[in-house]
Amino acid sequence: MKTLVYIDHFKGEVQPASWEALGVAKSFGSASAVIFGTGLDALVKTAFEFGADEVLTADDPALTDYRAEAFASTLSALASSGTVDLILFPTTSRTRELAAMVAIDLNTGVLVDVTALSLEGDKLIATRPIYEGKLLEKTICSGKPVIATLRARAFPRPAQDSSKSGSATKVAAKTDAPTTVEGYTVAEAVVNLGDAGVIVSGGRGVSNNPSLTPPVGMDEKQAEIWRAQQGFKLVGELASVLGGAVGASRAAVDGGYIPYSHQVGQTGKVVTPDLYIACGISGAIQHLVGMRNAKVVVAINKDADAPIFTQARYGVVGDLFAILPALTEAFKKKLGK
Amino acid sequence: MKIIACIKQVPDSEAKVKAEGGQVSWGDAPLVINPFDEYAVEGALQQKEASGGTVTALCIGPESAKEALKHALAMGADDAILVSDPALTSLDTVGAARLLAAAINKIGGADMVVFGRQTLDDGSGITAAQTARVLGWPMLGLAGQIKVADGSVKVERVIEEGRQIVSAKLPAVLSVVQSIGEPRYPSFMGIRKASKAVIPIWSLSDIGASAPAPIVSRAELITPPTREVKCEIITGESPAEIADKLADKIIAEKVL
Numbered sequence A: 001m002k003t004l005v006y007i008d009h010f011k012g013e014v015q016p017a018s019w020e021a022l023g024v025a026k027s028f029g030s031a032s033a034v035i036f037g038t039g040l041d042a043l044v045k046t047a048f049e050f051g052a053d054e055v056l057t058a059d060d061p062a063l064t065d066y067r068a069e070a071f072a073s074t075l076s077a078l079a080s081s082g083t084v085d086l087i088l089f090p091t092t093s094r095t096r097e098l099a100a101m102v103a104i105d106l107n108t109g110v111l112v113d114v115t116a117l118s119l120e121g122d123k124l125i126a127t128r129p130i131y132e133g134k135l136l137e138k139t140i141c142s143g144k145p146v147i148a149t150l151r152a153r154a155f156p157r158p159a160q161d162s163s164k165s166g167s168a169t170k171v172a173a174k175t176d177a178p179t180t181v182e183g184y185t186v187a188e189a190v191v192n193l194g195d196a197g198v199i200v201s202g203g204r205g206v207s208n209n210p211s212l213t214p215p216v217g218m219d220e221k222q223a224e225i226w227r228a229q230q231g232f233k234l235v236g237e238l239a240s241v242l243g244g245a246v247g248a249s250r251a252a253v254d255g256g257y258i259p260y261s262h263q264v265g266q267t268g269k270v271v272t273p274d275l276y277i278a279c280g281i282s283g284a285i286q287h288l289v290g291m292r293n294a295k296v297v298v299a300i301n302k303d304a305d306a307p308i309f310t311q312a313r314y315g316v317v318g319d320l321f322a323i324l325p326a327l328t329e330a331f332k333k334k335l336g337k
Numbered sequence B: 001m002k003i004i005a006c007i008k009q010v011p012d013s014e015a016k017v018k019a020e021g022g023q024v025s026w027g028d029a030p031l032v033i034n035p036f037d038e039y040a041v042e043g044a045l046q047q048k049e050a051s052g053g054t055v056t057a058l059c060i061g062p063e064s065a066k067e068a069l070k071h072a073l074a075m076g077a078d079d080a081i082l083v084s085d086p087a088l089t090s091l092d093t094v095g096a097a098r099l100l101a102a103a104i105n106k107i108g109g110a111d112m113v114v115f116g117r118q119t120l121d122d123g124s125g126i127t128a129a130q131t132a133r134v135l136g137w138p139m140l141g142l143a144g145q146i147k148v149a150d151g152s153v154k155v156e157r158v159i160e161e162g163r164q165i166v167s168a169k170l171p172a173v174l175s176v177v178q179s180i181g182e183p184r185y186p187s188f189m190g191i192r193k194a195s196k197a198v199i200p201i202w203s204l205s206d207i208g209a210s211a212p213a214p215i216v217s218r219a220e221l222i223t224p225p226t227r228e229v230k231c232e233i234i235t236g237e238s239p240a241e242i243a244d245k246l247a248d249k250i251i252a253e254k255v256l
Helices: A019-029 A041-049 A068-079 A093-106 A221-243 A250-254 A285-289 A320-334 B035-051 B065-076 B093-107 B127-135 B188-195 B240-254
Strands: A003-007 A028-037 A052-058 A086-090 A111-113 A117-122 A123-130 A135-143 A147-149 A179-186 A198-202 A243-247 A274-279 A297-301 A314-317 B004-006 B009-011 B018-022 B023-025 B032-033 B054-059 B079-083 B112-116 B139-150 B152-159 B162-169 B172-176 B216-222
Touching: A003 A019, A003 A068, A003 A147, A003 B018, A019 A028, A019 A123, A019 A147, A028 A041, A028 B032, A041 A052, A068 A093, A068 B139, A093 A111, A093 A147, A093 B093, A093 B127, A093 B139, A093 B152, A111 A123, A111 A135, A123 A147, A135 A147, A179 B139, A198 A221, A198 A320, A221 A243, A221 A274, A250 B093, A285 A314, A297 A320, A297 B023, A297 B240, A314 B240, A320 B240, B004 B035, B004 B127, B009 B065, B032 B035, B032 B065, B035 B054, B035 B112, B035 B139, B035 B172, B054 B065, B054 B093, B065 B079, B079 B093, B093 B127, B112 B127, B127 B139, B127 B172, B139 B162, B152 B172
Parallel strands: A003 A028, A003 A086, A028 A052, A086 A147, A111 A147, A198 A243, A198 A274, A274 A297, A297 A314, B004 B054, B004 B112, B054 B079, B112 B172, B139 B172
Antiparallel strands: A117 A123, A123 A135, A135 B216, A179 B162, B009 B032, B018 B023, B139 B152, B152 B162
């Protein structure tokens, strides 16, 4: 079976689930990594190191910035030869669009956010969560090529062999796009919750530290946000010691405590880390659907009846402003950091 | 400006959804407008307020989906159209996109078509991009902010790495995220207007389409085993003692 694997990157930073997709492709046969952009040499080398049999690049200034239409047309042209059986993507904001458009171009179907993929006879069976993970469906795509985007961390990442290298095969870029990229406002810190092995999240509770006195001159709302930001510092310190990312509940995002990109749950991200520590999060169903498949959940909340404890392996009923710094210190000592 | 908001009806988020005889069952849980699509209606209404024009809510679904359209009307949409046909038994995203594009053409086009980010049921989040591709219109996905001026639209797309600012000439297809602003509550007058509204139903032949053959089909539906989580509450004399015990427990789980 011949698979194209789309390596999703932003200014050269690869979404690591791209490599997981490469590993899946290898298990089915030949894997061709596809990389679009400019200045791609380092990415080409890395793709070979992760096991690509060949690397196809469209290196063109018109593809420096992601633009859905140009990227989709370039990919569709590559896959339209009839020899491609499968196109795999990591599931990201960009690839949902790309997969969607390529499927229209090639008149085939897309299986999004796949968590398991198996070959039964000559049929690919994809398992994917639906209804916010309340159900799983096994789906079949009768079109060719089959297009699937894979959920981050659902598949093993192949070993990287730095001795491997090769040269890229250049392919033609389709540069027509009806959109103009005018610029970026990049968040202070890039949040990649989907790929995080550890997530420490804060909720409304992080704004409730009574022992803090906000600077004079703040109104009530400003003071609440200031308090919450002090609380999120504690969340961030624990995340940093554990090498993890900072998440948030919708209440914290709506309160203006932290940007939307940190939000876990129904209107945010669905995450599956190995460890999820929920601090001051009561656990509304909309939050639980976003994190309940974490391997180990820890809840710290002053309300013993908070629903978050129904999902937690370990719970602490208490003051997160006392527990969090102590926990950060304990891990620093025990992990030798 | 002529704006179309595409919406879907889904079981409420609180619904206990199960697999029963290979079908999805949500018991007697209410069907509601897809929560993400409330943001689409909100975004569409904001643009109408900024530039003038009309908002049409468009939905594919069974007759019961009129209730979701009524919610959009109650929020302030000017009119609503339901595409419904007994021949529509199983519809994948490609099929839905082709039908939406046909319905949009039948409406007479638009300046802007707005979608929510994804639906609660299938959750693929790809129908907007597929509809744009079928129409041949620019796709501006995951918009957190929209500005229209001089026949062009500029959006801030909320992506993993921050925000990408992209512009395109109208007509265009957009999908919106939560940063667009909280969906407004239906007003009392809006609810009265919606309850009296006669929502036209367009069949497949009305939009000049035939039932698309699904390319993606479901082979099996599984209710995932419910995770029995027993919570062990960690206690101690001091925060330091609790933290010490908890850290040991977490380290023993070998998840770090």
